Amino acid sequence: LRLGFDLAARHPRPRAVAHLDAAARAGLIDLPRLGSWALASHDDDVVAVREAIARADPRAESLPESQVRVILQDAGFDVVVQYVVHGPRGRIIRADLALPELRIAILYDGAWHALRSQLEHDRRQARLLREAGWVGVHITAEVLASPRQVVAVVQTAVDARQAS
Missing domain, CATH: 3.40.960.10 (VSR Endonuclease)
Structure with a gap:
C-alpha cells in the first residue's frame, strides 16, 4: 500500500495517475484497498493521493497514454x-x-x-x-x-x- 501512496504523492496528477495505472495493471497494488487506506490516512499529500486513486484506470497500457487521459x-x-x-x-x-x-x-x-x-x-x-x-x-x-x-x-x- 505504501508503494501506491508514494507513487501518487510524489508526482503531479497526470504522472501520479499514470504510475497508479501501471502499478495496478501489473498487480503491484490493489486500488480499492489503497483507496480505503488513503481514506483513513492523515499523511501529507493525502488529498492529492485520493484524487489520483479515484482517477486510476488499470486498462491503460502505458504511462504516456494515462497522462494524456488525465x-x-x-x-x-x-x-x-x-x-x-x-x-x-x-x-x-x-x-x-x-x-x-x-x-x-x-x-x-x-x-x-x-x-x-x-x-x-x-x-x-x-x-x-x-x-x-x-x-x-x-x-x-x-x-x-x-x-x-x-x-x-x-x-x-x-x-x-x-x-x-
Whole structure:
C-alpha cells in the first residue's frame, strides 16, 4: 500500500495517475484497498493521493497514454479508455482513448511508431479509420510535453467534427 501512496504523492496528477495505472495493471497494488487506506490516512499529500486513486484506470497500457487521459479529463473531455472501433468489415483498431460520439480516436504514438513496420501498420489503420468515418488524433512525446498542446490538438479535431 505504501508503494501506491508514494507513487501518487510524489508526482503531479497526470504522472501520479499514470504510475497508479501501471502499478495496478501489473498487480503491484490493489486500488480499492489503497483507496480505503488513503481514506483513513492523515499523511501529507493525502488529498492529492485520493484524487489520483479515484482517477486510476488499470486498462491503460502505458504511462504516456494515462497522462494524456488525465490531461484531457482535466480539460473536460469525457474520453473512453481502450475503445474498440468497428467498421463495415469488423474491428479496425483499439484506440487508446476515444470520443465515440464524435468518432474521434486518440492514439499515443511512442518512439516505436517510427519503425518502418509500425509506420506501415499505422498508415493502414488510419486509412481504415477514415473509411469508417472516424478521425485519428495522434499524440507524440513532443506534444505530451505541453498539456496545453495535447488539449489543443484534440480540441481542433473536436471543432472540425462539430463543424461538419
